[in-house]
Amino acid sequence: MIFRTPKQTGEWVNRDKKINFTFEGEAFSAFEGDTISSALWAAGQKVLGRSFKYHRARGVLSFANHDVNVLVTDGVDTNMRGDVVTVKEGMALFAVNTKGGVKKDKNSYIDSISPLLPVGFYYKAFHTPRRLFPLWENVIRNAAGLGVVNFNYPRILKRKTHSHCDVLVVGAGPTGLTAALTAAEAGLEVTIVDENRQLGGSLGYNRAADSKSVTQLDGLLSKVASLPNIKVIASAYAAGYYPDHLIPIVGESGINKVRAKAVIVASGAFEQPPVFRYNDLPGVMLGSAAQRLIYRYAVKPFNNGVVVTANDYGYRVALDLLQAGTKIAALVDMRSAGNANSAAELVKRGIKVYAGHCVYEALASSDKLGVRGAVICAYDDKQNVALTDNKFTLECDGISMSAGWAPAGALLYQAGTGMQFDYGVEQFVPSRLPNGMFAAGKVNGIFELEQRVRDGVRAAHDAIRHLGLQAPQNQAEKHVGASPSHPYPMVPHPKGKNFVDFDEDIQIKDFVNAAKEGFDNIELMKRFTTVGMGPSQGKHSNMNAIRILAKIRGLPVEKIGTTTSRPFFHPTPIGHLGGRGFHSHRLTSLHDWHQANGAVFTDIGAWKRAAYYPAAGQSKEDAIQTEALAVRKTAGIIDGSSFGKIEIHGPDAALFLERFFTGEYTDQKVGSCRYVMLLDDSGVIADDGIASRLADDLFYLSIGTSNAAAVYREMQRSQQIWQLNLGLVNVTGAFGAINIAGPAAREILSTLTDFDLSFESFPMSSVRESQVAGVEARMIRVAFVADNGYELHAPMAQIPHIWNALMQAGKKHDLRPFGSDTQRLLRLEMGHPMPGIDTDGLTNPFEIGAEWAIKMNKPYFIGQRSLVILAKRPLRKQLVPFVLADNFKGEMPMDCNLVVDGRNILGRVTSISYSKYIDRCIGFAYVSPDKKEVGSVFQIRTDSGSLVAATVVKSPFIKTLKGA
């Protein structure tokens, strides 16, 4: 541990507990609490990873959860961030994206051919010939990238929970802590979240060698701990903003969705690097990264460093470095004026200060794995030009960089905050906050510690008043002093390698070239250069990219704008997003019977339905044909409990149906059933079903399974508008239904009811209420799957009793169950198209020949106006029943195969099946209107491309007993 400092006040490591681990096969030791990077750095291992594209050696950059060139794998997980993931005993770690390890990465040759690989090179270089693109894609993907996905990654449940509070404070630095305390002291329930595992933010490490801030932090933390109405969530980040102040907080164990009444964003700012040649070498790091290394992990960033700064912050960093025992070769201030007071203090301690200078380039060590020096020269910070006439070299093994800040304003942007560029601080700050959102501290453009604390109080007071309590109205302050950010901390260099985006190896020249190619809008430039599209999502590059583009275009920064900030703010594992799998489903009361009798289930809407019941060794197709034949020759029984079932009570029930559906119902007789068809406002078929009139003021509606919930919702919505005298009762779950159908159905049913089932007493399309097997049931004569069909509707809990009684009674008729797949074949044989299967989101009733179901002379029904318009237009397609050739033995067309005429698409097959009963392949298809006549022949193109002739016929496909 050659870089470990003496004990630091408030350090995060536990020196009493040593941890052993390996990195790329080499043994290392660490203290408990060390991150992977801090442990390696303390041991003198400075090459921690390789860059995404050029495979350049990289070390510590931010130490703030954004060191995306230091991604490691432990063999199970990948892309683990070395700067924040704590090291555990026995870990065997390897850097990702190397070929041969970080020190001897064989892909590092790519760096030497980088002039051949500017941004976007692959768009152009490998565009043609197209057949070779897969080859190049493979080469590129292997050479560039991140970790390898482990497809055997264990399924570890990450819970997604909800919580609530009055005030959510994002960020637990001095601003956030003060805001939280102020709100809590007013009696509010406060949640404060911070991505670090310990609270305090910069108060813990931005010390300028003065431990006063530690005392201040301890005071704040003890107050927080003493207030029970403050809930602290550490090691978790606020990942996004959603309406009504819903903020997902992502932590190791899952996502906590916090619903707050007010949100105070005190998320701080990301330190931004100055851009100079070789600013990416291991040993070149942000000033705040050096401070974190020192105070959190007691690790010296380097032994003899150069501090380059473009603001006052670098002077503080210099003092911290000295405190840690680091020699400072010089402090280089890019500002011509520098900071005389701070400089004097350093000079007193023997440090050379060069104002109006820059680091022209960092010099790489011979193995290119570290820093051996820095070339310093004068810098014109008005023209942003390096004046190299008198450049000189300072030997050093590290460079600390401070150039400014970019607000961590993602949540503010996502919430719809208006932002404006404040030249006093050279950053975007909130100008118009959404209701209930408040910003404080650095993200609000306030940088001095005392001001930040006051800003935290001010924001908390605003939040308290927003929540209806009394609190003073403090005036928002403006930043006092020199700008904390430099307007353009870029140092041009003819040889480039002055990196703007460390995620994607993007240099200044890449932006210039992108602009020359016409990608001079920030959104276009982002996509062409990929700036900000790496794992750190531009947290260290977007602001510099905006500044560079502004310079190129000669525009002020605010005219360039920012790219869109979308949730999630930080890469989040898929497992977190997935959480526990909630797959809600509905079961009928017969589910266990179906299961016990070998049913294969299918999902229809929210329901698990029995699709068919194969005998041992029987194929699906055979099972369906066997079940269908039973319905045709004897009798079959199906569980229809999933059908939508809705009661419409009240004097206006018939009027409601007339408005809601296309048909007429006011004159419908009690005891009769009528077809209903629902359209949407554009005249598209939404659903259909049967309306049974049980009384003058009571209709019982049965509709399709899939759309039932949506239809009921639409009925409720319509009733809200129409305000008719009626009540809607959704009995889908309360009532079950059984359909018994086939030649023997009546005889079987007659053994369980004393109701007269004769055709005269109980004709087709009628409804009766009577007892079946002792249970009060609604019996409906339907001919959906067969002429002789009876739907029996009864309380769901009593359906198994009726079912079992029917099965028992039907034994001598070989009554057998059939499933929903068989039902589809049976209704096809009957010639009934089904909404959602034979129609789609564009189909109107004219296209399926359902004019008979529409009563256009009614005053109103949903979709009527659109139908009036559609009726005047020529049909574009027509659903027709068709058969394939007798004894057809070719490749069977499938649902959705196209109907074609040469290269023209005329339509598609919507349903097709072989019917063993009539020994013919039958189906429905959309064809052009000129092919709709019986006898017309059209061609279906199969999956393999072959053409199959089909002939339009009349439906039904089987003989039926009309009106029986």
Place this chain on the structure above:
Amino acid sequence: MQQFDVKKIIETSPVVHAQLKESAKWEVINGMNTAVEFAGVAIEGARKKVLGVADISCLQRYGVKGPNATQWLLERGIAIPTTPNSWTTCEQKTLVLRLGSSEFLIEDQLGGSACSRLESDKARAASVYKVPRADAAFIVSGSEALNLFSEICSLDLRDKSLAAKDLIMTQVAGISATVIRQTLNGEPVYRVWCDGTYGPYMWEVLIEIATELGGGAVGLTQYQNS
């Protein structure tokens, strides 16, 4: 024609599909086959302290809605919650839940008789519509109850937000459900109702999470004294 005695029809709890894999003790309560015990009394008692989930679908219910439903119930001696989305008790053994402004769910606890009395009144009244009920119903109790709900319900169910007589209709584990907070035998519990066809799913979700949190299935007997 075959003769059937409808009174002898044994119904099963809508949740039963999800309970078959448990070695539960079954009893017929209110004509419904119900799991009354999943483990020994001591084990269930311990579960209940942490997080107990009981299936109480067998309780009798009666639903009614319509503009005149309030008056109709009052005339039949049912106490009405004064505000929408709230609940009250009547006759000591009956819960009266006001679902919105003009819809009610009446639930008799064991020994209650209000539902059968209302059920026997077959006369149709103007603007009063019976709502057939086939709910799956659950009691959730224990120190981790809120932790469980935090995963399946986005609303704040803590005492400070869900007042003693508040009723909420919301999504629980992605499906529509009704939730109240109640004190049973001095113990705070949550009551949850959902459509019975979702019952097995809801049970599986509740038990999965409850088990992870140190609780589990609890038989109806644990609450029978209520």
